[in-house]
Amino acid sequence: MKLPMITSLSNPLVKQARALHQKKARNETGLFLVEGIHHVGEAFAAGWEIQSVLYASGLLTSPFAHDLISRLSFQPQPVTPQVMESMADKENPQGIIAIVRQRKAKLSELKPVTRAVALVSPQDPGNVGTILRTLDAVGVDALFMLDGGVEQYHPSVVRASMGTIFWKPMVQTSFNEFLGWARDGKYQLIGTSAKADVDYRSLTPQEPWILVLGNEQKGLSPEQTSACDVTVSLPMQGRVSSLNLAVAAGVLLYQFGK
Numbered sequence: 001m002k003l004p005m006i007t008s009l010s011n012p013l014v015k016q017a018r019a020l021h022q023k024k025a026r027n028e029t030g031l032f033l034v035e036g037i038h039h040v041g042e043a044f045a046a047g048w049e050i051q052s053v054l055y056a057s058g059l060l061t062s063p064f065a066h067d068l069i070s071r072l073s074f075q076p077q078p079v080t081p082q083v084m085e086s087m088a089d090k091e092n093p094q095g096i097i098a099i100v101r102q103r104k105a106k107l108s109e110l111k112p113v114t115r116a117v118a119l120v121s122p123q124d125p126g127n128v129g130t131i132l133r134t135l136d137a138v139g140v141d142a143l144f145m146l147d148g149g150v151e152q153y154h155p156s157v158v159r160a161s162m163g164t165i166f167w168k169p170m171v172q173t174s175f176n177e178f179l180g181w182a183r184d185g186k187y188q189l190i191g192t193s194a195k196a197d198v199d200y201r202s203l204t205p206q207e208p209w210i211l212v213l214g215n216e217q218k219g220l221s222p223e224q225t226s227a228c229d230v231t232v233s234l235p236m237q238g239r240v241s242s243l244n245l246a247v248a249a250g251v252l253l254y255q256f257g258k
Contacts, residue, residue: 006054006079009086013052013077017087017099023151026102032153034098035089037065042163044068049101052077056084059095069096089155102153105169107181113141114208115257116187117249120175120224121149121215129160130246136164138257145172149215179227182210191220191228192252194242200232205256216245 006014019025020033031051034043041064043050053076055069069076084093117135122128128150132143150157152170171178182189188209212228214220225231234248243251 003075003077006077006083009083011083013054014079014083014087017052017054017097020099021089021155023154026151026153030102031099032102032158033087033089033155034100034158035096035155036094036159037062037068037096039158039163040096040098041065041068042166043098043100044072046166048103048166050098051101052099054079054084054087054097054099056081056093056095059084059093062094065094065096089159105171107171107173107177110142110169110171112185112208115140115205116142116144116208116210117253118144118146118178118189118210118212119149119215119245120146120213120220122213122245123149123216124245125150125154125156126160127216127244127246128154129157129162129165131249132157132161132164132168132170134246134250134253136168138253140168140253140257142169142171144178144210145170146175146178175224175227188230189228190252190256191225191231192233192248193220193225193231194233194236196231196233198230198232200234200252200255203230203232203256209256211249211252211256213245213249 017033020031026032034040053072055076056079058081060066084095087097117131117140135143145152152172158165188206189212190205190209191212234243234251
């Protein structure tokens with residue numbers, strides 16, 4: 001038996017979903033919002049704890065979406081298209097949103113990884129999500145988020161990851177704690193710097209390795225650079241002095257992940 005359709009924008013569940021666009025609500029509840037057919041499907045396939053699914057049947061045109069709704073172990077909540085639009089983060093929503101329980105991976109609980117990426121204080125959530133998507137495509141095992149920066153469950157991280165956030169562990173910790181863990185595991189740390197003498201194309205990484213990238217504005221600090229075993233650069237031929245963080249990560253990951 002279907003749940004009654006929600007038609008009011010002031011419904012508590014709808015208000016909760018809208019609130020999860022804000023970091024404060026995500027931190028207080030330990031929940032986050034997943035929007036779109038593919039993303040909700042990946043959360044379901046990966047076995048994450050889904051608290052609620054809200055859908056507007058009039059907006060759902062995908063047979064996959066209808067099949068997904070029918071396979072849920074609980075009753076999804078129907079809403080009107082207007083209510084769905086009030087909760088969506090972008091125009092022309094696909095008609096399905098899930099409220100999902102966060103997971104916090106810890107260094108001490110991380111399964112052994114052979115290849116990984118570490119981002120130091122990244123500022124752009126779109127870059128973080130895109131890097132997650134790229135490292136999954138290359139077969140890299142994990143992503144480390146060091147010294148703050150972008151929040152792991154920012155809606156733009158979730159969206160740009162194209163569902164890979166549900167399959168690849170993300171560990172948020174300090175650079176110093178990460179460095180101690182990496183040294184214990186005998187990881188080769190590969191830093192990046194425009195001033196490095198080593199051309200990225202000449203390096204053959206030694207597994208296990210971790211690619212370490214600084215943030216979009218400042219890059220790696222001198223102390224962080226010196227903590228790396230080797231530092232590589234990407235040659236620039238035009239007038240630009242740097243690449244977008246996600247683009248640089250993609251170039252390096254496809255080179256090192258061969």
